[in-house]
Every structure is written in C-alpha cells, then in structure tokens.
Amino acid sequence: MRGRSAGAIADYRIGGRDPRYVARPASVEAVQGLLREISAAGDAVIVQGGRTSIVTGNPAARYDVALDMTALDAVIAHEPDDFTVTVQAGMRFDVLQASLAKHGQFLPLDPARASATTIGGVIARGRGGLRRGAFGGVRDWLIGSTAVLSDGRAVHGGGRVVKNVSGYDLPKLFAGSWGTLGCIVEASFKLRPLPAYDATLRIPAPDFATAVRIGSEVAQGIAGLQAVIALDAATATAAGLEGEAVLLIRSAGMAPVVAETMAATRAVARASTATDSISDPALWERLADLTAPDAESVLVRLGLPPPAVGLMSEAASEAMPEASRMAVLDGGLLFLRANRVEATAVQALRATATEQGGALTVESGLPPGLDAWGEAGGLPIMRRVKAEFDPTGTMSPGRFVAGLEG
Amino acid sequence: MSAPAVVRELEAALGADAVIWAPEDLLVYEYDATIDRGSPQAIAFPSSAEDVVAILGVARAHGLPVTPRGGGTGLSGGALAARGGVIIAMNRMRRILELDPGARTALVEPGVVNLDLGNEAARHGLAYAPDPSSQRACTIGGNIAENAGGPHTLALGTTTNHVLAVEFVDPTGEVHWLGGPTRDAPGYDLVGCVVGSEGTLGIVTKALVRLVPAPEAVKTFLGIYDSVRQASSAVGAIVKAGIVPAALEMIDRMTIAAVEPVLKAGFPLDADAILLVEVDGPALQVEAEGEIVEDVLRQYDPREIRTATEPKDREVLWAGRKGAISALGHIKPNYYLLDGVVPRTRLPEVLDTVYRVAAAYELPVANMFHAGDGNLHPCLLFDEREPGVTERVLEAGEEIMRACVDAGGAISGEHGIGLEKRSYLPWIFSEDDLGAMQQLRSAFGADDDFNPCKIFPGGHGCGEGHGGHQQKQIAKFGADVAI
Numbered sequence: 001m002r003g004r005s006a007g008a009i010a011d012y013r014i015g016g017r018d019p020r021y022v023a024r025p026a027s028v029e030a031v032q033g034l035l036r037e038i039s040a041a042g043d044a045v046i047v048q049g050g051r052t053s054i055v056t057g058n059p060a061a062r063y064d065v066a067l068d069m070t071a072l073d074a075v076i077a078h079e080p081d082d083f084t085v086t087v088q089a090g091m092r093f094d095v096l097q098a099s100l101a102k103h104g105q106f107l108p109l110d111p112a113r114a115s116a117t118t119i120g121g122v123i124a125r126g127r128g129g130l131r132r133g134a135f136g137g138v139r140d141w142l143i144g145s146t147a148v149l150s151d152g153r154a155v156h157g158g159g160r161v162v163k164n165v166s167g168y169d170l171p172k173l174f175a176g177s178w179g180t181l182g183c184i185v186e187a188s189f190k191l192r193p194l195p196a197y198d199a200t201l202r203i204p205a206p207d208f209a210t211a212v213r214i215g216s217e218v219a220q221g222i223a224g225l226q227a228v229i230a231l232d233a234a235t236a237t238a239a240g241l242e243g244e245a246v247l248l249i250r251s252a253g254m255a256p257v258v259a260e261t262m263a264a265t266r267a268v269a270r271a272s273t274a275t276d277s278i279s280d281p282a283l284w285e286r287l288a289d290l291t292a293p294d295a296e297s298v299l300v301r302l303g304l305p306p307p308a309v310g311l312m313s314e315a316a317s318e319a320m321p322e323a324s325r326m327a328v329l330d331g332g333l334l335f336l337r338a339n340r341v342e343a344t345a346v347q348a349l350r351a352t353a354t355e356q357g358g359a360l361t362v363e364s365g366l367p368p369g370l371d372a373w374g375e376a377g378g379l380p381i382m383r384r385v386k387a388e389f390d391p392t393g394t395m396s397p398g399r400f401v402a403g404l405e406g
Numbered sequence: 407m408s409a410p411a412v413v414r415e416l417e418a419a420l421g422a423d424a425v426i427w428a429p430e431d432l433l434v435y436e437y438d439a440t441i442d443r444g445s446p447q448a449i450a451f452p453s454s455a456e457d458v459v460a461i462l463g464v465a466r467a468h469g470l471p472v473t474p475r476g477g478g479t480g481l482s483g484g485a486l487a488a489r490g491g492v493i494i495a496m497n498r499m500r501r502i503l504e505l506d507p508g509a510r511t512a513l514v515e516p517g518v519v520n521l522d523l524g525n526e527a528a529r530h531g532l533a534y535a536p537d538p539s540s541q542r543a544c545t546i547g548g549n550i551a552e553n554a555g556g557p558h559t560l561a562l563g564t565t566t567n568h569v570l571a572v573e574f575v576d577p578t579g580e581v582h583w584l585g586g587p588t589r590d591a592p593g594y595d596l597v598g599c600v601v602g603s604e605g606t607l608g609i610v611t612k613a614l615v616r617l618v619p620a621p622e623a624v625k626t627f628l629g630i631y632d633s634v635r636q637a638s639s640a641v642g643a644i645v646k647a648g649i650v651p652a653a654l655e656m657i658d659r660m661t662i663a664a665v666e667p668v669l670k671a672g673f674p675l676d677a678d679a680i681l682l683v684e685v686d687g688p689a690l691q692v693e694a695e696g697e698i699v700e701d702v703l704r705q706y707d708p709r710e711i712r713t714a715t716e717p718k719d720r721e722v723l724w725a726g727r728k729g730a731i732s733a734l735g736h737i738k739p740n741y742y743l744l745d746g747v748v749p750r751t752r753l754p755e756v757l758d759t760v761y762r763v764a765a766a767y768e769l770p771v772a773n774m775f776h777a778g779d780g781n782l783h784p785c786l787l788f789d790e791r792e793p794g795v796t797e798r799v800l801e802a803g804e805e806i807m808r809a810c811v812d813a814g815g816a817i818s819g820e821h822g823i824g825l826e827k828r829s830y831l832p833w834i835f836s837e838d839d840l841g842a843m844q845q846l847r848s849a850f851g852a853d854d855d856f857n858p859c860k861i862f863p864g865g866h867g868c869g870e871g872h873g874g875h876q877q878k879q880i881a882k883f884g885a886d887v888a889i
Contacts, residue, residue, distance in 0.1 A: 081642060082749040082780075104648065126595065137589050139598055140567050155842035159816045159834065161747045163564060163779045165553045165602050166816040166823060167835055167861065168843040172566070172598025181594075193648035220508070223619045224688055257691040303590025307508045332588055357509075357587030376593030378574075378582040384849035385594055389842070401593040 012066035014046060015059050024068040028146070028154060028185045031067070035183060036152030038065050039394040045150075046396050047179045049090060049118030052111075053125055055293050055364040057178060058372050061398030061405055067183060069120050075099060076186065077160070084143065084160055086188040089120030105191045108135035112292035114285065120184045126176020129288055131250070133219070133306070133330030134226045135192075138175045144188035145171040147181070150394035154185065162190045173385070180400045181389045195252035200278050201262050203247040203271045208232040208325055211245040212313050214269050215329035218249060219306055221268045224261060225330060226250040229287065234324035235337075239286045250284070290326060291335055298323075298341045298365030300349070302334040304358035309334055315352050319345040332358070343367040350374055376401040412468045412492070416450050419460040424451045424498070435493050437486065438478045439540075442825050444486035446473070446493045453498055455611040458575045465492045466579075471855040474605045476516065476548030479540040481743060482824025484551060484604045488859035489867050494609060496547045502526050503612070510617045511570065511587065516547025516610050520554075523615075532617040535562040538820070539728060547610050553602030555820035557653045557727070558684075560778040562618060564820065566601040573612035574600060578851035587614060599846060604822045606857045607850040621686035624652070625696045626720040628712040629681040629703040630674060634658060637679035638754045640706040641777045644683065645750070647702060649695050653684040654778030655727050658757075660787075661772040664733040665726045673726065677709055681777070682727055684720075730774045731785070737770060738787035742799045746810030747819035750780040759809040760784045767802040769795075781819035782810075808833065823861045831863055 009018050020043075025031045038045050044062035048054060049069050072090035079085070080103040087096055094114040100106050110129025111117045123145065128137030135141075144158030147170075157170025174184055205211035211230035219228045227250040231239060236246045247269070251261045262277055293299045300320070304312055309327050316325065316336050323338040346367065350360040354374065362372045376382060379402055386404045397405045409417070413427045426432065426449040437443040447470065452458045465472045471491035478485050487493050499515035502523060506512070507530040514523060520541040523534045537556035538544055544554065550572070555564040562568075571585035585597035600607055631637040634656070641654055657665070659678045666673045673680065683703070685695045696713075703711055714720045734741050748756050757773060764771035764786060775782040786802055788795045807817050811833045817823065823831060831840065840862060859868035 079749060079751070081646070081751045083645070084749065128589070132589075136563075136567065139589070139595060140563060149842070153838045153842070156835065156839045157843070159814075161749060161780055161815050161819070163555060163559075163747050163776070163781050163819040164816045165604075165818045165820055167831060167839070168846050169553075169566070169598055169602050170839075170842065170846070172595045173846065175598070176595050193645075193650070196648065223622070224691070253691065254694045257688065257694055260690050261688070303588045305509045305511075305587050359586065359588070359590040359592055361590075361592070373592040377571075377586065377591060378584040378596045379593065380580065381576065381582065381584075381596055381850055382593050384851070385596075385846065388845040388849045 019066040020064045022066045026071040031148045032152040039150040039392040047183045049121040050116035052113040052117040057399035083191045089184045091119050104194050110288045112288050124179050131227045141189045142171045146186040147184045149182040150390045160188045179396045197255040197258050198252040201249040204243045205245040208245045211247045219330035228329040230327040232325045235326045293364030298338045299363040300336040301361050304332040306332040308356035319349045343370045373401045415464045438480040440483045442483040444488045446487035449493045451498045455581045459579045462579045471858050474609045476545035477543045479544040481821035482826045484824035518546045527617045533620045536565045551605040552822045561650045568616045571614040572610045576608040576851045577856040623689040623692040624686040626714050626723045627683040628723045630677045630709040631679045634679045636706045637681040643702045652686040655682040656777040658773040661730045668733045740790045742786040744784045745821035747781045748813040748815035752813040763805045767798045828863045
C-alpha cells in the first residue's frame with residue numbers, strides 16, 4: 001500500500017518540509033494498521049485529502065508521514081427517502097454533491113475548491129461556507145462519524161438517524177479538530193432537498209462600505225435569505241463581476257416565494273427594479289473558491305456576530321489597507337486577502353474581533369511568531385482531550401490551537 | 407435531628423436557605439419522570455458558578471457523589487442521585503441575563519424554564535426553537551444536558567444546534583467559558599461535547615443560546631387516516647415534495663381512544679392514525695407549501711382533513727398530540743414511555759414490531775411520534791398493582807428498543823440514556839467506541855463520583871434495577887410533561 005498511487009514525496013510538502021514517506025490506504029483496516037505502526041515508531045503524521053487547506057495552521061512540530069486519504073472515496077449508503085448519506089472520508093465533495101443532486105438533494109455546506117477538497121477535509125475544518133447564515137456548519141449536518149485514533153482504534157459516534165442522544169457526540173469533537181485527534185474515515189450526514197428555484201440578486205454599490213451597510217440592513221430585515229455577500233472591486237473582478245463594489249443576495253425555494261423575497265429585498269436595499277436577478281451556480285462556486293487559502297498570499301478569516309461585520313470591515317481597512325475584501329453579512333464572515341501582512345496588524349485586528357465576540361484565523365501566509373488560531377476557551381480541557389486521544393502526539397503535532405502536541 | 411457535617415458545610419458555603427436535607431423534603435428529589443429512583447442525602451441550590459465550585463469541594467471532601475438536576479422532567483433517570491450524595495439543583499439560577507435582538511442571542515442561567523425563555527423571545531419577535539413537550543417545567547440546563555428536541559425541531563434542529571457558548575464548571579471545580587458568540591471559537595467543539603452529555607461532563611452555569619425570527623405565518627393540518635401506513639406514506643410524500651415542515655407528528659388508534667373522551671374532538675375511534683403537519687415561514691411560502699401539503703394529504707385517502715392558521719385554532723388541532731400522555735391514564739394508571747429512533751422510512755415496519763411485541767406481552771400500547779425524523783415514543787400501558795407486570799413491561803420495552811437498533815436506529819432520540827438505558831448502549835457501540843467516550847469523560851475531569859451510573863454500563867455500586875413512579879411527576883407538572 002505504501003506509496004502506491006501516491007504522487008511524488010514533494011507533492012506532500014507542507015511549509016517547506018517533505019514527509020519521509022507517503023501512505024495511501026485503501027481500507028479502514030489499512031488506516032488502523034498504518035497509524036498503529038506510525039505511532040509505535042514515534043513518527044508524526046499529517047492526514048491529507050485534497051490539500052486545499054494544507055497551508056492553514058501553525059507550523060508542524062514534526063512531520064514524518066503523509067497519510068493520503070483519497071483512495072477511500074466510496075459512498076457507503078445513500079438513503080434518499082431518509083435524507084441521509086454515509087460516505088468514506090476521501091470522497092471528493094463535488095462528486096458527492098453531484099451524486100446527491102441526481103436525487104434532488106444536497107449537503108448545504110459550501111467548501112472552497114469543492115472539486116478538490118474531500119469530505120474528511122470538510123469535517124476536519126468543521127466550517128460552514130457562504131450560506132452558513134442559513135445552514136450553519138458541518139456540526140449541524142454531521143450525524144455520525146468513524147475516526148481512527150493514533151493507536152489504531154476505530155471509534156464511532158452518532159449514527160445514521162437524524163435525531164440521536166445515544167452516547168457522547170464524538171462527531172462534534174472530530175468536526176473542526178483539524179486532523180489532530182484522529183483520522184476521520186467515514187461520516188454520515190443528513191441532507192436537504194434541492195430548492196426548486198435558486199436566484200441571486202446583484203446590486204452595484206459605490207464602495208465596499210456602502211455594500212456592507214446595505215447588506216447588513218438586508219440581512220437584518222429580510223427573513224429566509226440564503227446568503228448576503230459584499231465584494232470589493234478586486235474581489236468582484238476575481239469573481240468575474242464588475243463594479244467598485246457589489247452586493248450579492250441569494251434566495252432559494254419555490255419560485256413565487258423567491259420572487260417576493262427578492263422584491264422585499266430590493267425595497268430594503270432601495271435598489272431599482274433594473275437590478276438583475278440571475279441564477280448562476282458557477283458564480284457561487286467561484287465565490288466559494290475565493291475563500292480558499294493559498295501558499296502565495298495572506299488570507300485572514302474573521303468569524304463574527306453578523307452585526308459586527310460593518311465595524312470590523314472598517315477596522316480592517318485601517319489595519320490591512322491593501323487587502324481585498326469579501327463579507328458575508330448574514331453569516332458573519334469577513335475575508336481579507338493581501339500579499340503580505342505585519343504580525344502587529346493581525347494582532348490588532350484579532351483583539352478587536354475578540355472584543356466583538358468573534359475570532360480571527362490566519363488561513364495562509366502566517367507571519368512568523370504569530371498563532372494561526374488565537375486564544376481558545378477551555379484550553380486545559382482541550383489539552384487533556386488531545387492527551388487522551390493522541391497520547392503519542394502523532395496526529396499533526398503543533399498545528400492546532402496553542403500548538404497542542406499530545 | 408442535628409444536621410450532618412456535609413450539610414453544615416454546604417450551609418456555611420451557600421447559606422442555610424440554599425440546602426435541603428430533611429427526609430420529607432428530599433422525597434420530591436428522589437425521582438424524575440422515569441420509573442427509576444435514587445435517594446440523595448442533601449440538595450444544594452447554587453446561585454452562581456462559584457457556589458457550584460464550593461458544592462463540588464464539600465462533596466469531594468466527604469467522598470460523596472454529586473448529581474446535577476434541572477426541572478426533574480427527564481425521561482431516562484438522568485437527574486437521579488443513583489448512588490445518593492448531593493444533588494446540585496440549578497432551579498434558583500433562573501435569570502435571563504441578556505437578550506440581544508440584533509445578534510439574536512440570549513444569555514441565560516441554566517434554571518430558566520424553557521417556556522419562559524420562549525415567551526421573553528416572543529416579545530422581540532424571536533423564538534427559542536427547541537420546544538420539548540415539558541417546556542412549561544423543564545429548564546434550559548436540563549435541555550442542554552439531554553440535547554432536548556420537541557415537535558418543532560424537525561426543521562430547526564435540536565438543542566445542540568442552538569447553544570453557542572456555556573459557562574461551565576468541570577468536575578474538578580475549574581470554571582471555563584466554552585464556545586463563543588459565533589461558531590468560530592478556536593479549538594475543539596467542547597460545547598458540542600457538553601450538549602447531550604446528560605450532565606456527566608460538568609455543570610453549565612450560564613448559556614448563550616441562539617434565537618430565531620418568529621415565523622410570519624403558521625398553518626397546521628390534521629389528517630385522519632384508516633391506517634398508519636397510509637399516514638406514513640403521506641409523510642414520505644410530503645418530504646419527497648421537497649418540503650421541510652416545521653412539525654410532522656402522528657398518534658395511533660390507542661392514543662386516539664385515550665384522547666377522544668377527554669377532548670371530544672370528534673376523532674373516529676376506528677381510525678388508525680392522525681397526522682399533524684405544520685408549515686411556517688413567510689406568509690406566501692406558508693400558503694404555497696400549505697397547498698402542496700393539503701394535496702398530498704388528500705392523495706392518501708384521508709377520512710377527514712382539518713386546517714387552522716390562528717393560534718387558538720391551531721392549539722385545538724395540537725391538543726390531541728400534546729395531551730396524549732395525560733389522557734393515557736383513562737386506559738391504565740401507569741405507562742412506560744420509550745424513546746427510539748429509526749430511519750424515517752423504517753417507521754411503519756418498526757411500528758408493526760411494536761404492536762407485535764406489545765401483544766405478545768399482553769400489554770396495551772399507545773404510540774405518538776415525531777414522524778418526520780423517525781423518533782417514536784411507544785407507551786406501554788399497565789397497572790403496577792398487577793403482580794409481575796412491571797417486569798413484563800421492562801422486557802417488552804427492551805425488545806422494542808432492540809427492534810429500533812435492528813432497523814438501523816438508535817436507543818434515544820431526545821430523552822437520553824441516563825440510568826435507564828445504559829445497559830443497551832453496547833448494542834450500538836463497540837468497546838472501543840465506549841472506551842473513547844469514557845476517555846472524553848476523563849478529559850473533562852469526571853471521576854466515579856461525578857453524576858455516577860449514567861450513560862455507560864457498569865460502574866461501581868450502580869446496580870441495574872428499576873422501580874419508582876413516573877405518575878407523581880405527571881401529577882406535579884401536568885400532562886404533557888412527558889414527551
């Protein structure tokens with residue numbers, strides 16, 4: 001198994017470091033065997049899927065083995081009438097979504113680079129996307145999971161039913177654990193029916209601040225929207241749109257309901273009826289991709305209470321004046337992308353975000369000496385959780401909050 | 407009688423009015439809404455996290471177990487002092503500390519009653535989504551412990567989807583803030599671990615919860631069907647039509663027989679199922695979805711369909727579902743309420759098994775269930791004065807739970823494992839799964855004396871017996887305490 005079908009070692013480089021070897025297991029048992037071996041040898045492993053967030057996190061304390069999960073890519077069970085699906089963790093997100101769409105269903109998460117990222121990666125990040133104001137995050141859709149711990153035990157939590165209080169909610173522990181507690185091998189999700197009609201209203205604005213202000217009013221005033229997004233000129237251009245700033249408002253459901261919602265939105269936004277309403281799924285994929293970290297630029301992500309986005313956006317234009325900006329007004333997100341950033345600017349922004357009840361992560365281009373995640377509440381418990389689940393410090397040591405090592 | 411040392415120390419820490427220990431006063435804390443019971447030595451009522459820390463310290467010094475408790479409406483024995491000791495009753499921490507309509511959040515103490523929060527939210531055009539039927543008596547702290555659901559969590563999710571952050575005392579007496587005002591708090595999702603952990607990982611002393619906009623319009627449909635299968639098919643067709651209703655509930659023939667003499671609603675006693683469907687949201691959406699729901703309901707050959715949009719009229723339609731438990735007393739004085747969950751499409755066959763098992767044990771059974779999410783609540787009816795009947799009830803209950811597991815389901819949808827179902831947990835989890843869960847409990851700092859004998863099988867001095875009285879809770883809190 002070792003190395004077979006895996007690419008060159010250099011394809012698994014992280015932060016300028018190559019692993020000693022690559023393993024691409026094709027079964028849960030193989031994952032168990034590998035992790036048992038790796039932890040017994042005192043080696044450290046970084047689990048990888050589509051590597052779309054591989055640049056995110058603190059520098060690894062150690063990195064010996066790349067565990068490539070992409071061979072575990074099967075749908076285990078899709079029960080369309082029960083609105084549940086169980087899949088292996090290495091399955092690509094867009095492949096799953098396409099197979100669900102054949103049954104008129106979808107998993108309402110919008111990961112960046114859906115054509116590369118895997119289910120395991122989506123769970124490890126634990127995040128919702130541009131529609132998170134309407135649909136929440138991974139924790140709201142994940143109903144069961146199996147993960148292999150560094151000692152080789154496969155542990156399962158939750159189940160395949162949509163409502164469940166049987167034992168501890170291990171799926172929530174693994175969602176958002178960034179590969180530091182175990183290797184997610186299988187997951188069950190509940191699903192949603194695809195809406196009959198899905199529309200996007202595009203409202204031009206003279207500048208980003210205006211787009212944010214109008215978007216906040218819309219987000220606060222109109223119920224049932226799926227996303228309210230403001231883009232500055234640079235981000236709009238990157239998304240294939242034009243204008244100094246653009247507000248995008250997404251509504252989905254039955255056609256007459258969407259039409260009425262859009263009319264109400266136009267009124268709140270004081271936008272002319274000439275503003276166009278389009279149905280453009282590709283646009284939303286491009287927008288999601290603009291939230292992806294990459295090795296070439298700095299990406300700062302702020303998760304915020306929605307009413308605080310306006311204020312943070314102003315703070316950001318002072319702290320990172322060069323950065324291009326995208327804001328999710330109903331879901332409370334602000335993305336800033338720049339060529340470089342000073343650690344002090346990030347620290348100042350983080351302090352303001354924390355004051356507002358939010359959190360700042362540096363998704364890529366982490367300035368030296370800075371923590372990618374920020375201060376975690378309950379850290380003493382987190383340390384003990386890490387020590388219980390990964391006492392050998394095998395799983396991505398050093399990469400997560402406070403450099404948790406195990 | 408002079409107070410024991412533990413009581414004197416608790417009184418010194420909290421004040422004399424915050425401790426109960428006289429045997430006659432302890433009686434009410436011996437049970438929740440299950441048929442188990444446990445006898446505590448003292449009840450302590452904290453007013454703050456610091457008080458909770460103090461109580462943990464005193465109990466630890468005396469080697470006594472502690473058990474947290476909210477409204478005492480639980481349905482799995484979770485609030486019982488299984489090995490005696492001190493019950494930490496959160497009922498006096500019942501302030502709504504902040505309600506922020508802009509952020510749509512509320513900061514509450516754990517003893518706040520669910521409905522009180524709902525009413526306060528309603529004044530701002532908002533709602534607190536989880537609505538267990540015991541909402542007039544159950545507390546937010548208890549809801550967090552059990553990850554409480556309710557009829558209206560089909561579209562909006564259970565408690566875990568609505569708790570953002572908690573102030574939390576771990577079993578070692580450390581106070582933490584877990585989570586944050588958004589889902590972006592760095593680190594592991596410890597809030598996600600705490601919600602639904604049945605009070606076995608620590609004690610929540612404040613909670614920041616999400617509120618949702620109250621729907622502009624609501625429409626309720628009631629369909630009467632000749633068979634559960636017809637009604638179940640209607641449920642499947644509604645879901646297939648791409649509608650996610652706010653609620654999808656069903657009651658069966660035995661339940662109809664129990665409620666009709668009380669409600670005099672004109673329900674036919676020979677009908678097998680009554681289906682309740684509720685849609686809510688913007689008025690236009692409710693109208694459009696309502697038309698589809700009504701069409702679907704008609705396709706499955708109902709005897710009758712009733713609809714309502716005004717709150718008063720909707721309450722009438724809900725009365726049969728919400729008053730079901732209390733009405734069961736007209737058939738038999740006692741009941742044993744089960745909480746199983748199966749994939750929704752397996753409901754009809756599992757229900758057939760429920761009827762078959764009940765018949766084999768010669769027990770009447772009434773069914774009321776959350777049909778939309780596959781959560782069934784069979785009630786085995788009996789008279790505890792009849793010799794040997796309790797054993798028969800428990801055996802039948804076990805067989806029904808086994809059928810849920812065999813159908814790919816789980817052994818609790820919303821009531822928890824508690825004391826009652828812990829011996830069934832190995833049916834759905836391996837030794838390694840349970841081992842990892844126990845490790846999570848250790849990581850939170852819980853030992854054998856913190857809320858002992860809950861969730862996990864075995865445990866020192868826990869025993870496995872049943873015995874006690876659900877009915878006293880019903881008498882105390884009213885009818886719908888139990889679902």
